[in-house]
Amino acid sequence: MHRAGRLDEAEKIYAQILRAAPDQFETLQLLAELHMARGNLAEALRAATAAVAARPKSADALVFLGHVQRLLRRDDDALGNFEQAIALEPNHIDGLGMRGDALLARGQAAEALASFNRILALAPQHVEARANRAAALAALQQFAPALADCDAVLAAAPGHLMALYNRANALANLGRDADALAGFDRLLRIAPQHFAAWNNRGNALSALKRHAEAVQSFARAIALKPDFADAHFNQSLALLALGDYKRGFGEYEWRWRRTGMPPQRDYGRPLWSGDAPLAGKTILLHSEQGLGDSIQFARYVPMLARAGAKVALEVPVELKSLLSRLEGVAEVVARGEALPPFDLHCPLGSLPLAFKTEPNSVPANIPYLRASDSRIEQWRPRLAPAKAPRVALVWAGNPQHINDRNRSIAFVSLKPLLEAGGVGFVSLQRELREPDAAALKQMPAVLQLGDALADLDDTAAVLALCDLVISVDTSVAHLAAAMGRPTWVLVPFAPDWRWTLEGDKSPWYPAARLFRQPQPGDWASVIAPVRTEIAGFAGAG
16 A cells, blocks of 8 residues: 555554564564655654664664755754664665765855765666765865766766756856856756756856856756845846846845845944935944955045045954055954944944945046055165066965955966066965965066065055056955056956956946956966056156
8 A cells, every 4th residue: 555655644654563563673663664755754753763762773674764954954954874784784775875964054065975875886877876986086076086976877877966056066167167157057948946956057158258147047946946045146247247237236245145145233233224314323344255345435435534434344354454544434443343433333244225225326536545644664675686677466366265266366377577677576375275385486687575464554665665556356456456556367268246247447446547358368368468568667667
């Protein structure tokens, strides 16, 4: 009856058996499976727990109990039962697979990978284990082997949804965005309700600089899952890149709920959204993103002060000294220090929305940041070895940044630029990757100061002593441009929204000059014109 789907009748017989023999293992296990088939997880848990109590050395029963516990989000209990099952039967394939799944869900990808590898050693053709291994490899950022595993799965099971999805994601992470787009389209033809694929398809379109289409792809994801914060946030970036600031900054507020964000702090005071009067009020502005974002949005402080507010800033410690000289700021505290009393608060990244900023109304009263006179004097002797005119260089950002692969340049790629005569180069690169450090040693004419910079006030002082700043999209580019220093920004093919999509200017830093990649990864076509311009700059100097 159970096999025939006559569950009510089967349950009555199971109950009759258990009245006579309450610890009858096979019946308890079958009853647990029956409740699972009905979706009654509480009763399935009760029966599965009793089955394990009746036969504690049954690896199958332990694995089934762990499976039920995972569905009930009792992940620690589930993992413990999977471990017990494997201790009893080290080659229990289902136990190894579920243990791997549980570990992967907990972010323990390396341990999960070991489980999937064990299964494939026992059963090389195990499709699900290979698909799951691909997911573990991707979590470990081993995208090429993850792609190979996905291809192997799809050769055996062409419609395998997880493999199709992970394959497209691996392609995107390998920088093969056109192939990734084709991969997401292949998946969506089979599973048009796959909201995560619509979202990642939008990311692939954005990487291909097809932002209008990306907006539509994100909209499909949101239609399927209205509270999908990642899709809302990604759509905001595409809208901002297109110059649709009204919709873009509205969607930008979803950033708080996107994957990986910590819980929002409770400041215990009302959030200022642009409407409440500010006269006589103290407003706390708090940094919540990178250093460059904080510098970019600090430009709104004088506007708040002119509206009658007393403005307090909470920022990363690297910015505390620098921003203490910002016009209109009354107090600056470093993140982690005690907050001053305040009446209202606002994240720095929400100020453009609060001020209803449009591309033609971006506040660009530059310079709005300046270096400390005392710091300039401290650094002046350190720059003496660099011949004038001096050119400051930054070629890479934070290696942990989600877009690092696109926005950072290998130091060796700058060689044609460094061979230009007539100028002295000063490196402000704070974190040197191993290949860059080795290459920099071969360029003794480049004065390396980055590792001696304590904070961005030191950086500002060095920038003030240089005649030109050449930087990729990093906090130094923001700082130099906010100081009004001659700044050339090297931007990738699909740039961050604040650098716009075309032209050599941005409304946020109108005096900075942008040099754009014509194609993804083509930094040579950026460096060549920069070298030509350097020659003219040296001659003018």
